[in-house]
Amino acid sequence: MSQDNSIGPAPGTVNPTPLPLIEVRGVDMGYGGSVLLREISFEVMPGDIFIIMGGSGSGKSTLLRALIGLKRPMKGSVLHKGVNFWDQELPEREKIMRDFGVLYQGGALWSSLTVLENLALPLEQYTSLSRDEIVEIVRLKLALVGLTGFEELYPSELSGGMRKRAGLARALALDPDILFLDEPTSGLDPLNAHRFDNLVGELRDSLGSTVVVVTHELASIFAIGTNSIYIDGETGTVTAQGDPKRLLKESTDFTVRNFLTRGSLEDADNEGRQP
Template sequence: MDDNDAHIVVKNLSIAYDDFLIQKDLNFCVKHGDIFIIMGGSGCGKSTLLKCMIGLKSPAQGDVLYDGLAFWASDENAQKQVKQQFGTLFQSGALWSSMTLVENIGLALKQYTNLNESQVRDVAAYKLMLVGLAGFEDYYPGELSGGMKKRAGLARAMALDPQILFFDEPSAGLDPISARLLDELILELRDSLGTTVVVVTHELASIFAIGNNSVFLDSVTRTQLATGHPVELRDHCPDRIVRNFLTRGKAYE
């Protein structure tokens, strides 16, 4: 695919903590409307790559392009405008425990829009309805199950109608049924809103249920071993490590 046609392009990217190299020479494209999976074994740098993509950690070299704009080569104002296109769901949900769900979702709306209090509540309630939490507007995070907290975190990530949603291990800590329901919700939102989705996960069920594009990071070589549709990589990737990971073969037992 031509880089000019991509929503996101990771180009010649290397990430490190001081002198410790995490990943090097990463090159892949995310198309508009993709559900793109960042996958690999534990400790390979999946979440660190996500932090680099959303502007929380600068790369050692290379850049991330959004619709052709080089994020890390841009000034602070340009970066801020790009980041307003993002919605992020962290592993814990990252909800404020002292605020109700509608207050949590309303934070960004109050900061970045001119909506009044009534309008903020209406929009926040609508976002909760989209994720199946209508009627829970005035509940606190501590009153919710793990799956409901994830959905509430997703509602907050969607508050400003982002063009791109980033998920860091969305199924972590969920039982299989809750994880499947969250996967179905991600698909529904992508299809209804046309949002591009980037997901960090090692869960095979989620990888195959929602992913249509992916990159595989390796902790030994500290670079990507493959990129493409997860099913194609499982069935036809020439790299044995990738195939073993996607079939849970001996390399990852």
């Protein structure tokens, strides 16, 4: 009766030879002369909800900046659909970047534009749709994130959670192949964070998009993550990789297990030392 022709494979389908959508090979990142991240390597497969996790200041967002084309790695390569992103000339890189949808930590909505104008801008730039069609698409995106009727408001008139949802709607404006979310649920109450996670999962299931999420919110990590890496803040390296739920059960790395259990191993260690 029904069929799913969405972008990327439908959930549960098995592609015999899946090619990674993103490959990160031996990337070093840093600021000035100091290296923050060393020898980072991982692959993001189509349809994944890939979590980049780690403590505060571990360099998660810095790594994200290399993936979305905002910061060139000091060493190593980032491949998008097999193309070495940072080896390309700027116009080519910009073309690749059009397949990205990015939700920044604070929403990053343009404050001088209304919500509708924020979402319409990418559509005006990169499609040949008429104004009425653009408004129709914008209304649809806003409806998807539960912001119907907020079209004419300015970002400063929205709450933090609404700004994030509007940011997500803007990230979805061009139906991107890959959605990058930087700390999407930080600052949201548990209920709204839960709803946001559901929304991301549903969008992935329905559109077949691939999602890369930078977060340290454990609830979100376990709720939506299908694959992940853990960045150790002290060494700046990836110390664990895999399904977060499996990592919780099987990882032998103290730091990773301690992170995933919200410091319970540390507490047990401290209690054991007390006389």
